[in-house]
Amino acid sequence: MAVTDGLDVYVVGGAVRDELLGLPQGDRDWVVVGASPQEMVRRGFQPVGGDFPVFLHPQTKEEYALARTERKAGRGYKGFTFHTGPDVTLEEDLKRRDLTINAMARRADGTLVDPLRGRDDLERRVFRHASDAFAEDPVRILRLARFAARFTDFTLAGDTLQLCREMVRNGEVNALVPERVWKEVSRGLMNEKPSRMFVVLQDTNALAVVMPQLQWNTEVAQSTDLSAARILSLPSRYAASLSQTQEHAALSTHLKVPAECADYARLTQVLSARFDMLPLPPSPTAQAYLSSRAQYVLETLEVTDSLRKPARFRDLLEVVLCTRQSAAENLQAEITRIESWTGILGCYLQVDAGAVARQPGLAPHAIKAAVRDARLQAVVACLEKMTPR
Structure with missing residues (x-):
């Protein structure tokens, strides 16, 4: 006997939506x-979560939640009280969800349960709030924006846009904590067209609240989408x-972003400011000019820590290309x-610091300067080879 035998269970939410869209x-x-809850535990389900009863299936480990309703009891996205019980219907549970396209369910026999006509909105490619309860949870604006980055041919219903703007005006969005904002933004960035996430946040007036320092325009949007297109x-x-x-x-x-993300953002701007120094102009090139430019190139490799992290330096080059490609008159x-x-980086990495340090007669205190000079000469030699004659 299966642990779900006799239970009234339904697949809900994103799995139903994606199935209807023909997506994995x-x-x-x-x-x-x-x-x-007592019956679920008796059947072997493992309780998890805190605010409302969610259980893990003993074999599949999939999540099973008891149908619930919720009531706003405070500000922000944590101010809710939940009610679960045998009297809560499936329709009541679906109505509390964010969007109509996420408020559908499948019975065990395959029958679609769609009280809010989410399937119609799927066919129309429209994001529409499931009910006025949408306004009680500011995280839903973030989720809506993230969905826009994933489902690139969907548009936002006018009444839903107005509702989001009212939420911003009423201060609901101010209650969002940075960790939750970053969670949704980071997921949206990994979708097909991340610029749409920022556009929705901008259209709803939420962008200035959740990312107040962000400078967003058409050029940045194109650069961001190029970074996604290049995977x-x-x-x-x-x-x-x-x-x-x-x-x-x-x-x-x-936003309390991971250190790696913060470093990439910082170093991209460092490299972008120095990007145009290569390649050198055609000959004749004065030796003094060549040495000066090599020194500047070497400093760039040093401040970006490319010796320890050459893969990151190559990543930064890709990002800079994305920022340039959208406005470049000559992509080549x-x-x-x-x-x-990339060629300069290769020359720089080939210098054998150990061999330099083992040179006869080299004092210990002089090793660091000697290694740097060897790397500088490697950069000079590389520049000489790649400079047109």
């Missing part, structure tokens, strides 16, 4: 109607989205710069 289904969420990492996409933000450090601190020239920097 991820984790399934289940709702159980008419059961008690770059999260730190790289984050750096692209902050490519024109002067207060990037303050924003990274405000930008690609040539990437190739020049």
Whole structure:
């Protein structure tokens, strides 16, 4: 006998939505109607969570939640009281969800339960709030924006847009904590067209609240989408989205982003400011000019810590290319710069610091300077080879 035999269970939410869209289904969420926590435990389900009863299936480890209703009891997204019990219907549970397209369920026999006509909104490609309860949870604006980055042909219903603006005006969005903002933003950045997430946040007036330092415009939007099209990492996409933000450090601190993301945002701007120094102009090139430019190139490699993290330096080059590609009149020239920097990095990394340190007669205190000079000469030699004659 299966542990779910006799239970009134339904697959709900994203799994149903994605199935109807013909997309691969991820984790399934289940709702159980008419059961008690005691019965779920008796059947072998493992209770998890805190605010309301959620249980893990003893074999599949999928989440089964008891049908519930909720009532606003305070400000922000934590101010809720929940009610679960055998009297809560499936329709009541679905109505508390964020969007109509996420408020559908499948019975065990395959029947679709769609009291809010989410399937119609799927066909129309429309994001619409499931009920006025949407306004009680500011996280839903973040989720809506993230969905826009994933479902790129969907539009936002006008009444839902107005509702979001009212939430911002009423101060609900001010209650969002940085960790939750970053969780949703980071997920949105990894979708197909992340610029749409920022556009929705901007249209709802939430962007200035949750990311107050962000400098956002069409050029940055194109750079961010290019970073997604090139399937770059999260730190790289984050750096692209902050490519024109002067207060990037303050924003990274405000959002409490991982250190790697903050570093990528900072170093992208460092490298971008120095990016045009390569390749060198055609000959004749004075030796003094060549040495001076090599010194500046070496400093760039040092301040970006490319010796210890050459893979990150290559990532930064990709991000800079994304920021340049959207406005570049000559894309090939930008690609040539990437190739020049990559070549210089290779020469820099080939210097054997150990061999330099073992040179006869070299005093210990002079080793650091000798190694740096060897790296400088390697950069000079590389520049000489790649400079047109």
